[in-house]
Amino acid sequence: MADKQLDVLVICGSLRKGSYNAALARSLPALAPPGIALRDAPSFAGLPVYNYDEHQASGIPPIATAWIDAIRSADGVIIVSPEYNWSIPGGLKNAIDWASRLKEVPFAGKPVALQSAATGLLGGSRMQYHLRQSLTSIEAIMFNKPEVIVTFAAKKFDEKTLELIDQPTRDMVKQQLAAFEKFVRRLGPR
């Protein structure tokens, strides 16, 4: 663990093609310290809405298994998500609900950092608090500071390429990733 490059999974909460959060997620490899290797989580877009009866009858669908296995095998997770109606987007919450129904919950003991981008003044910060609460309930180990909250996202990304061009935001992301690497290493192997 001390020397090995950490395997960090990146989950994006937006399915939108021109998503600012997906753009933020894409900016991470260039801003990450050498000790972190980032990989994208499989999509949760096709997951059925969680229904206990169907879960009992048919088990976990393969698409949910792929999402869950990706979390389980990672040293840490970064969730980059928008805020929908002051909270967690439904698709992401549904995927977390699926993951929470296993005997060995993949988020348990898993270090998790949060990032959000929104077009408004609060940058998705309310969503972050709700996500923090939900993930704590399934024993994730939440990273606290520095926070990455990208406000007024349209001004922070290139209009055409969606590259993250705002230097203070890039610095903020860089600082969080460096601190998250230390946090994951301090927690040690799972």
Ligand SMILES: Cc1cc2nc3c(=O)[nH]c(=O)nc-3n(C[C@H](O)[C@H](O)[C@H](O)COP(=O)(O)O)c2cc1C
């Ligand atoms: C269903 C819906 C609900 C939204 N609710 C909020 C909200 O509560 N707070 C906020 O800051 N922005 C809200 N927005 C605006 C998003 O910040 C904006 O659409 C953002 O670009 C979404 O992230 P994305 O670009 O990664 O898809 C909402 C957008 C949608 C589509």
